[in-house]
Amino acid sequence: MKILVCISSVPDTTAKISFSDNNTSFNKEGVALIIGPYDDYALARAVELKEESGGTLTVLNVGTSETEPQIRKALAIGADDAIRVDAEPTDSFFVAEQIAHIAKEGNYDLIMMGRETTDYNSGVVHGIVGQILGIPSLSPVMELTIEGNTAKISREIEGGKEKLEASLPLVLGCQEPIAEWKIANMRGIMSARKKPLNVVPPVGEALTSVTNYSMPPEKGACKMIPAEEAEALIELLRKEAKVI
Amino acid sequence: MSVLVYAEIAEGTLKNTSLEAIYYGSKVAEQTSQSLLVLAIGKAENTALEIAGNYGASKVLHANSSNLEVANIVAYSDVLTQAAEKFDSKIIITAKSSLADAVTARTAGALQAGVVGNVTELPDLSNGFTVTRSIFTGKAFAQTSINSDVKILGLKKNAISPEVSDVKATIESFNAEISEGAMNAKVVDTIKATGVVPLPEADLVVSGGRGLKGPEHWQPLLDLADALGASTACSKPVSDLDWRPHHEHVGQTGVKIAPNLYIACGISGAIQHLAGVNSSKVIVVINTDPEAPFFKAADYGIVGDAFEVLPKLTAAVKALN
Incomplete structure (x- = not known):
């Protein structure tokens, strides 16, 4: 089985978000980059599947050279080789086009990624890839087992779960609890340095572009209600906030 | 066109x-x-x-x-x-x-x-x-x-x-x-909670965190949600510990919600949790710790024990109906 896992490189979930250049670019100063948390789940399950079935696992990132630490980490966790498409991942369609282009050439059985990236939260890349390749796309996948040519999947739907069976190839957007995040061991970290990382140029063009960033308005002061008069809250929610 | x-x-x-x-x-x-x-x-x-x-x-x-x-x-x-x-x-x-x-x-x-x-x-x-x-x-x-x-x-x-x-x-x-x-892709089974509004659609949400100390202590929260007609949610640790089902997890890596009212009980307000709920119109925080960071993001706050506060709120809601 050939697996392609697509990872994003995003600010750590605890990072303070700010903008520079008159609010036209994201301020990267002091921000630690990590593998997208959802992508990390996809990667962890892909490593397990590779161990179970003895296939190959390629990791793909669309990003500039500053994402290489995240790619090396994915290699240390268990991917065999890596491809980086050398471009800023600013547009969902553009990123999907890169993934589809690489996937077509590599003839993969499974193309896995997170349900969404934690920076732009669009959650559409897997679907666009599936459409371009003409194969089904499923998201958010919470359980995945492979039996022969069939994937058994459990997917979250609003207020519940759906169990599906589908034949490969497939594109999957993943989330917990599909697998536990993996931590690279020393042997993995050493071997990751020698694993191949191919850098390729992008194809096509972005269809959207960010012109400006802004921050939400500051929250006003919190109105405190003494615990012994807690019931007064209900009156405030009804008459002042008018939400119940 | x-x-x-x-x-x-x-x-x-x-x-x-x-x-x-x-x-x-x-x-x-x-x-x-x-x-x-x-x-x-x-x-x-x-x-x-x-x-x-x-x-x-x-x-x-x-x-x-x-x-x-x-x-x-x-x-x-x-x-x-x-x-x-x-x-x-x-x-x-x-x-x-x-x-x-x-x-x-x-x-x-x-x-x-x-x-x-x-x-x-x-x-x-x-x-x-x-x-x-x-x-x-x-x-x-x-x-x-x-x-x-x-x-x-x-x-x-x-x-x-x-x-x-x-x-x-x-x-x-x-x-x-x-x-x-x-x-x-064939659907072989669907498991769905019935009679509740799915969280992304909900206008009123009552949510619990680790401060509630265990799944057996959820009843006062469920009672308030029931009285309000609200949906229930939880923090990531609570879902990770299996105290509540996974689809109730709201936060950066869970469901993102934008209700009119979000009541958080026993949730300290980690940045990842706030990210999933900061689009709520009105946020109420109930926590024993007056230093809980969540109060900074809240519109209304009560420093107190959720097990004492929640029944009072439930009674006040019931008195309205």
Whole structure:
């Protein structure tokens, strides 16, 4: 089985978000980059599947050279080789086009990624890839087992779960609890340095572009209600906030 | 040319967030001097679809056949793509949800459309087509220009407050060809909590964290939710510990919600939790620790033991009813 896992490189979930250049670019100063948390789940399950079935696992990132630490980490966790498409991942369609282009050439059985990236939260890349390749796309996948040519999947739907069976190839957007995040061991970290990382140029063009960033308005002061008069809250929610 | 809104059907009725999307679509149609079309896919009675008229739609296209009764991402996007082609729709609008994202993503792939999610305001047409969207899970906004011929917008809940009329929409059936691969992914079982509003749709949410000390202590929270008619949610640790089901986890890596009221009990307010709930209109925090960071993001706060506070709130709500 050939697996392609697509990872994003995003600010750590605890990072303070700010903008520079008159609010036209994201301020990267002091921000630690990590593998997208959802992508990390996809990667962890892909490593397990590779161990179970003895296939190959390629990791793909669309990003500039500053994402290489995240790619090396994915290699240390268990991917065999890596491809980086050398471009800023600013547009969902553009990123999907890169993934589809690489996937077509590599003839993969499974193309896995997170349900969404934690920076732009669009959650559409897997679907666009599936459409371009003409194969089904499923998201958010919470359980995945492979039996022969069939994937058994459990997917979250609003207020519940759906169990599906589908034949490969497939594109999957993943989330917990599909697998536990993996931590690279020393042997993995050493071997990751020698694993191949191919850098390729992008194809096509972005269809959207960010012109400006802004921050939400500051929250006003919190109105405190003494615990012994807690019931007064209900009156405030009804008459002042008018939400119940 | 027309503006096309894909409206989701859940349990035979149009979802509230889809009604918002229809109203938003009617405003975009006005802005761009086009007509508005609504596409609904799946099983629903005509009477349940006519309500789209209250939100500004004169016509609803209804696609319903046996292979569309269960939501199928490939089949639904086939329908949406063909409707957009037939009615020459260059602007496609949906309310963001996991189903709508999946469906519009494939449609974007088919139509080479620029797609932008979590849109929070009407588009700015003064220089091309620019939308404001929420990014970094609600921590910031990005003004984003869509430069493709076909544009797809996924709206965030509460992006617009609809003014409702009593006009009824006419219903017209719409047939599409479903691609062969659509039925490759077969649903073998569906497990769904019944009788509760799914969190992304909920207007009132009561949520619990590790401060409640164990799953056996959830009853006071459930009682308040029940009295309010609210949905229940939880923090990531609570779902990781299996105290509550996974689909209740709200936060950066869980469900993102935008209710009118969010009541957090025993949740300290880690930045990752705030990211999933910061689009709530009003936030109430109940915590024993006066230094809990969540109070800084709250509108109303009570420093106290949730087990003493919650029954008082429940009694006060019941006294109203």
